[in-house]
Amino acid sequence: xxxxxxxxxxxxxxxxxxxxxxxxxxxxxxxxxxxxxxxxxxxxxxxxxxxxxxxxxxxxxxxxxxxxxxxxxxxxxxxxxxxxxxxxxxxxxxxxxxxxxxxxxxxxxxxxxxxxxxxxxxxxxxxxxxxxxxxxxxxxxxxxxxxxxxxxxxxxxxxxxxxxxxxxxxxxxxxxxxxxxxxxxxxxxxxxxxxxxxxxxxxxxxxxxxxxxxxxxxxxxxxxxxxxxxxxxxxxxxxxxxxxxxxxxxxxxxxxxxxxxxxxxxxxxxxxxxxxxxxxxxxxxxxxxxxxxxxxxxxxxxxxxxxxxxxxxxxxxxxxx
Numbered sequence: 001x002x003x004x005x006x007x008x009x010x011x012x013x014x015x016x017x018x019x020x021x022x023x024x025x026x027x028x029x030x031x032x033x034x035x036x037x038x039x040x041x042x043x044x045x046x047x048x049x050x051x052x053x054x055x056x057x058x059x060x061x062x063x064x065x066x067x068x069x070x071x072x073x074x075x076x077x078x079x080x081x082x083x084x085x086x087x088x089x090x091x092x093x094x095x096x097x098x099x100x101x102x103x104x105x106x107x108x109x110x111x112x113x114x115x116x117x118x119x120x121x122x123x124x125x126x127x128x129x130x131x132x133x134x135x136x137x138x139x140x141x142x143x144x145x146x147x148x149x150x151x152x153x154x155x156x157x158x159x160x161x162x163x164x165x166x167x168x169x170x171x172x173x174x175x176x177x178x179x180x181x182x183x184x185x186x187x188x189x190x191x192x193x194x195x196x197x198x199x200x201x202x203x204x205x206x207x208x209x210x211x212x213x214x215x216x217x218x219x220x221x222x223x224x225x226x227x228x229x230x231x232x233x234x235x236x237x238x239x240x241x242x243x244x245x246x247x248x249x250x251x252x253x254x255x256x257x258x259x260x261x262x263x264x265x266x267x268x269x270x271x272x273x274x275x276x277x278x279x280x281x282x283x284x285x286x287x288x289x290x291x292x293x294x295x296x297x298x299x300x301x302x303x304x305x306x307x308x309x310x311x312x313x314x315x316x317x318x319x320x321x
Contacts, residue, residue, distance in 0.1 A: 048196050048229065054139065059196050062143055067189040069147035070154060074181035077151075078158040083174055086162060094254045097163050100156040101247025102299065106307045108240035109300020111233070157184055160247070195232075198225055242289050245296025264291050 051059045085092055161180045165173055198221060205218025253261040265288070272284035 048192055051142070051196050054135075054142075056197075056200055058135075058139065060193060062139060063189055063193050063196065065143045066146045066150065067185060069143070070150045070185050070189065071181065073147065073151045073154045074158060074185065075178060078155055079174070079177050079181060082158050082162045082177055083170065086173055087170060093159070093163055094251050097159055097247055098251035100159050101244045101251065101296075102303060103152070104156065104240045104244030105248070105296040105300035106303040107300070108237045108244060109297050110304055110307065111237045112297065113301065113304060154181075160243070195225075195229070238293060241296035241300065242293040243296075245292035245294070245299065246289075248299060249292060249295065260295075264288055267291065 051062050054062065085096070158177065158181065162173075162177060165176050168176075202218045202221030202225070206215050206222065207218075209215040209218055249261050249264060252258070268284040268287040268291070271287045272280045275283045
């Protein structure tokens with residue numbers, strides 16, 4: 001009997017350790033996911049265009065296919081690559097992170113330049129309609145294009161998340177990155193599915209609602225969606241510039257050039273402490289985020305000629321095969 005009790009105690013202890021490990025993984029994954037906010041929001045803002053023009057009944061199957069492709073990108077390709085970097089070439093994480101930050105700045109600045117008429121834009125902006133006449137072939141083309149675009153955004157997300165994970169053992173890092181991959185993919189494409197079906201939900205409420213308020217809400221929902229998508233694009237662009245600029249500033253500090261980070265910290269501290277006590281923290285964060293975003297925009301504008309004339313043509317040539 002005493003042996004059985006001891007065994008049960010051991011099982012209980014193991015269960016507590018396992019539960020604690022799961023809590024640690026989820027906690028670390030949540031914090032790491034928050035660091036990748038810019039790329040996550042942009043991913044959610046970009047993806048709905050890939051189902052534009054298809055029959056309503058094909059929208060969710062296309063999104064599901066893109067979701068599976070995104071999970072494959074993260075779990076099969078990017079997670080092992082991230083673990084190899086973390087364990088065998090940790091010195092490469094900061095430069096790669098800065099490269100991803102520069103790409104975020106470029107993407108965000110190019111969208112701003114496009115709106116201002118300073119840039120021709122890229123594949124995220126309106127372009128000529130495809131000449132593919134077969135719906136199945138068109139669906140294939142769109143899905144493949146979305147998965148390729150997702151690979152870039154997923155690489156940014158996984159690199160940012162990897163850098164945000166506290167130093168731990170191999171299996172904890174693997175579990176945390178896997179949790180990040182699943183959580184972000186579900187959040188992004190679940191949101192995308194809801195966004196693209198919101199028009200149908202609104203139409204159904206407007207046409208079949210039994211109560212007048214229900215029908216009115218449905219019509220309002222349909223009318224509000226274009227504005228919501230524009231707002232999502234604006235928020236995504238701002239988040240990209242903020243996160244990209246922040247990554248660059250922190251990366252420079254990691255390689256020994258701490259002056260920009262110190263200046264931004266001092267400016268945020270000075271402005272924050274001009275505010276009432278309850279607003280100090282929020283003001284400091286807002287000032288820092290604004291400065292990071294402005295720096296990201298300036299860097300992105302500088303990178304636009306390089307991106308449009310060199311990087312983008314090479315990328316399209318390689319992945320158009």
